[in-house]
Amino acid sequence: MKITGSVENIVFRNAENGYSVINLLYNNKKLTAVGNAPEVYEGQTLELDGEFVINKKFGEQFKINELKVVEPTSLPAIEKYLASGLIYGIGPATAKKIVEEFKSDTLSVLEFNPMKLSKIRGISKQKAIEISNNYNEMKEMQSAIMFLQAHFITTNMAIKIYNIYKDKTIEMVKNNPYQLVEDVDGIGFTTADKIALKLGVDMYGENRIKAGLIYTLKTASEREGHTFLPRENLIENCIEILNYSENDKQNVNKCIDFLQIEGGIKNFSFAGVDICMLTKFYYQELYSAKKLYKLTFNKFDEKFNFIDNINFYQRIHKIVLNGEQTDAVLAALTNGACIITGGPGTGKTTIVRCILEMFKQQNKKVLLCAPTGRASKRLTESSGVEAKTIHRALEVNATDGEGIFHRNENNPLDADVVIVDEMSMVDVGLFYHLLKALKSTTRLIMVGDKDQLPSVGAGNVLRDLIESKKIHTTQLINIYRQDNDSLIITNAHLINSGKMPIFNNSSKDFFYEQGGDLVSNSETIVDLVTTRLPKYFGYRPEEIQVLAPMKAGPCGIDNLNKRLQMTINPSYSGIELTSEFTKYHVGDKIMQTVNNYEMEYTKYEQNGMSQKGTGVFNGDIGYITQIEPDTHEVTIRFDDGKICRYTTADLYQITLAYAITIHKSQGSEFDCVVIPIVPGAPIIITRNLLYTAITRAKKAVVLIGGKQTLARMIHNNYTAKRYTMLKDFLLQEFNN
DSSP: OEEEEEEEEEEEEOTTTOEEEEEEEETTEEEEEEEEOOOOOTTOEEEEEEEEEEETTTEEEEEEEEEEEEOOOSHHHHHHHHHTSOSTTOOHHHHHHHHHHHGGGHHHHHHHOGGGGGGSTTOOHHHHHHHHHHHHHHHHHHHHHHHHHTTTOOHHHHHHHHHHHGGGHHHHHHHOTTHHHHHOTTOOHHHHHHHHHHTTOOTTOHHHHHHHHHHHHHHHHHHHOOSEEEHHHHHHHHHHHHTOOGGGHHHHHHHHHHHHHHTSEEEEEETTEEEEEEHHHHHHHHHHHHHHHHHHTOOOOOSOOHHHHHHHHHHHHTOOOOHHHHHHHHHHHHOSEEEEEEOTTSSHHHHHHHHHHHHHHTTOOEEEEESSHHHHHHHHHHHSSOEEEHHHHTTBOSSSOTTOBSOBTTBOOSOSEEEEOOGGGOOHHHHHHHHHTSOTTOEEEEEEOTTSOOOSSSOOHHHHHHHHTOSEEEEEOOOOOOOTTOOHHHHHHHHHTTOOOOOOTTOSSEEEEEOOSHHHHHHHHHHIIIIIHHHHHOOOGGGEEEEESOSSSTTSHHHHHHHHHHHHOOOSSSOEEEETTEEEETTOEEEEOSOEEEEEEEEEOTTSOEEEEEEEOTTOEEEEEEEOTTTOOEEEEETTSEEEEEOGGGGGGEEEOSEEETGGGTTOOEEEEEEEOOOOOTTTSOHHHHHHHHTTEEEEEEEEEOHHHHHHHHHOOOOOOOOOOHHHHHHHHHHO
C-alpha cells in the first residue's frame, strides 16, 4: 500500500546501507517507518510504498519498499521543510516569515517567482534570486541523488557525482554508467558495474570489458603507484574484476587493441615487455624525460668565482661545509638539473641556504616550492625565503577544471632557478606539470630523501631519476645536526641501515614503551597524548601527532581518532555534524583527503590584509572553528592560514586527524609523534614506513609496541616494485 506523511525526525540512519528509522506524521498521528531509504530531512513529505508490520518490541511500523520525496502541502510542514537547513540562505526565522507571507503559494514563489521574496524584510533582490536558485538546484539534486541511491550509491558519493554532472546526472548514468569510473574519484568498477547490469548492460559486451581494463590500470596507479602494467598482468587482473574465466582472455585481449586504436591506452613493447599504459601517464613520463634531457644540457660557465664565494659565505656564517656539501652547492650552481639527497641531519637545509645566497649574488630569481602546505611552510622557516606549494606556484586554475594550471609552456614560471624540496613526495603528474612550466634556461634543483616512502600518487620520480644516473646527484651521508643527548637522528639512520634503535631513558627526544595487546596499546596512546606527554614534557595535545601504519584495528587511525576525539574534544555545546560514520565538533583536528582545486579560501596576513584564492589539497591539516546550526556549514582554518567554508556535501573530503596514516604524514613535521608498532602484512609493515614516521618528528618520538614486532619491521626491507617508465624514457633520450 502507499501512504504519505511528513518527516518529524530521523531516529536512526546507517549511511553505508541506507537503513533508516523515520518518525512520520501520518493522518495526524505519529508513525515509525523503517527500511532502506535515501537521506531525508525533517519537514519533507514522503510518499512510501510498503506494508504495515508489527514489531514485537516497538509495535506497529511501516516497512518501506520504495520511497519518493514529494512537496509538503500543509503550512507547518512547509515551514519545517524550509527551516531544516536544506536550502542554503533560509534558517528557521526566515522560513517563518516566508510562510506567513505566501502561505500555500510558498514553494511556487520559491521556484517560479523569486523576486516576490524581496518583499520580506532582510531579503534583498540578490538574496531572493540566490534562495530560488538554491531551492531549484536542491530539488534537481535530490531527484538525481535518489536515482543514484536506488542504484547502490551512498548519499555522500551521490552528491559528489551530482556535483560533476549536475542536471545531466541521470542521463549520463543511464547512457554509460562506466564513465563514473573515469570521472569520479572513489567510484570503483564494482559500483559502476552493479548499476550497468541493473540497467541491462551485456555482461560480455565490449563496453564492459573496456571499462574493466581502464579501471584495472587506474586502480594499479592509485593503489600501487604503477604507471603501466605488463599486458599479461593487465589481462589477468581484469578477468578477475570482470568475474570471467580463463576462456574469456581472448576477448579481453582484443579489447586492449580496441582501446589502443581509440586512444584510451598506449600499448607498446619495451625491453621485451609488452606494456600497457593509460595515455596520460605515457605522455607525462615521456615529456618529463625529454624536458629533463634538455635541462641537463644547460651548463652554466658564468664569470663567477664559485669557490671563493662559497668560502666567503662560510666565514660570514661561521659554518664549515664538508666535501660532499660543497659538491652539492657547486652542482646546483653549474648544472641545469641536479638532485641533492640525504637523510635527516645531513645538511640539506644548510646547503639550500648557501645556494640561495650564491644565486642572490648573481641577481637570479629563485622560486622555492614543496608538494604540501606544511612542507612549504617548513621550507620558508628554515630558509628565510618564502616558499610556495607547487600547486600555488603553478597557479591552479579553478575555473577550467581540476588539474589545470595557469603556468605552463605558454606561460612559464618567472624564475631563473626552481628549488623543489621533499621530492620523494612528488608524483609523476605533478612533476610533469612543473616541468611544463619551466623555461628552457631555468635550473631545476631537487632536494629530498630517497629512503622516504614514495609518492602517494603514481610514479616513482625521485628514485627513477637517481637510478637513471643521468641527473647529477649528490648523496649526503655525514650527520651534522644532532645534540649530544638527542637520539631521533641517530636512531633514524640506524633504522634506515637495518639496525635496532638505541633505547636510552636519559634521552630527551626518543622514547620506547613496551606494549601489551593492541587494545591496551590504544589506551596507552590516548593516555600519552592527553595526559602523560602534556604533564611531563609540556606538549599540548595539538602539538602531538599520532602516526599509525594502518587504518583498521585497535591501533588503527579510525579507532584512535574516535577515542582521541572523545577525550580531547567532546561536544559539550551540542553543536555537531554527522557525515557518514564520523561526528564533527567545533575544535576538531581534521585533514583534507583529496585535492579540491575549486574550494575558495580567505587568508589573513599579519598586517590584517586579506587574501582570497582557491585550492585546498590532499594532506592539508586544520581545525574546525565553527559549525553553523542553521545551514550546517563548517568553517575550517588550515595550518597555512587558509579559512574555508564547507557545506554538508563537501564533508566527504575531510577526516579526523588526531591520528593519521604514516603515508599521509609525508612532507610534514610535528613537534612530537607517537607511533604504534603493530603486526601486519610484510608488504605494509616495512623499514622505510617506520623510517618515514620517525623523521617526521622535530622534538620527540614515542614508540609503543613489542620489540619483536619492531625488529621484524626494521629487518623488513621490502619495497613494493612500481612499474614506471620514466627511468627508461630518460635513458632512451640520452642514448639516442
